[in-house]
Amino acid sequence: MSGSIRLYVTAPLSAGSEVQTTAQQAHYLGTVMRRRAGDPLALFNGRDGEWLARIEAIRRNHASLIVDRRLRGQAPEPDLWLVFALLKRDATDLVVQKATELGAAAIRPVITTRTNAARVNLARLAAIAIEAAEQSERLTVPELHQPQPLDALLASWPTGRRMIIAVERTHAPQIAPLQGPAALLVGPEGGFDPAELETLRAHPFVTACSLGPRILRADTACIAGLALLQAR
């Protein structure tokens, strides 16, 4: 991270356009980062690339920004989903932050047979993902989904997207990069229920893979798996 500021906004970005910040963004710019009118920052919205902008006016709970010129065009990003058995709050927060840094296009918590959690605060997770996207210099924010039963997700699985399951104590090959739309599926801390794993493996789009000889916590498996799936 450098001292430069990047903000995610929802407004369209083009040369000369004006963008209004949220109250939180104005607080961050003015109070936390001590920025003043005239100071530069970068903006992205997930569609129009990254733009240089300047603060036109700033008050305690509102700032106006003027967009200057494009710094980077919107480039293709990995079409990689993270599907994970919902974890406790702190571990879920960690997974959302790290998956965003590691470029996941969508983050989809699921409820498996041995999952003990069922709810998330999607607004809080979105704030974590936006902050991680801003800091990691991503040009997008991952899609965040409400938790759903694993069965339901499998029943509506899109044609052409591979699913790589991280399985423990297996002789399966280690997770390695692959072409095209993909998803990493990480099970709960207790592992998949055997019948559930069998159902999963019967799907033609599913491949079971290893994350190495040790037993990883679920949050570690999400992070290591996403890194390995994008190794070059």
Add this chain to the structure above:
Amino acid sequence: MSGSIRLYVTAPLSAGSEVQTTAQQAHYLGTVMRRRAGDPLALFNGRDGEWLARIEAIRRNHASLIVDRRLRGQAPEPDLWLVFALLKRDATDLVVQKATELGAAAIRPVITTRTNAARVNLARLAAIAIEAAEQSERLTVPELHQPQPLDALLASWPTGRRMIIAVERTHAPQIAPLQGPAALLVGPEGGFDPAELETLRAHPFVTACSLGPRILRADTACIAGLALLQAR
């Protein structure tokens, strides 16, 4: 994780030998895990492999264990160090836990030009590493070192050990597995000071590598880097 218990002990392990637990281990066995005399568990000490044992007697703050038979021999593990610019407490805790799961042989915090932390509670970090080793089915616990200045570590760098530096915004090749003794070096959140990076790169044992197109937090870089260095 399964419901089985693994404990790290320092005593020698051989068939028929008796092992005395610490008070914390007895509390964990009896109060947390509700184990009783006669119940099985696995033991490892980093030298003699993994052994099946049974609880001979258990009280609130002490338990005696009898070692039965060897489950696994002591196998070679990756000779991979993690060297990282010391982070704040929570991030350092996370790095120690995850680096242990990912098989790091030694964990060496260093003080760089832009490092803002200087001290660690080595006993607390050791407890985190031991718990992570127990849960990850490792047969060793990583060596934990006190923080030292990066310069001092470089001055005493062992012959034959490569150092891979994770560098941001570079065209260097991505981190990939390598043979022989190695170390991953991850800099502070603000990145290495330019002069410091130049000094580092002048060492013949140093190779600068990339962790991909995004800017990762330092803790994420430690985890992703260790995973990639051990990709098969």
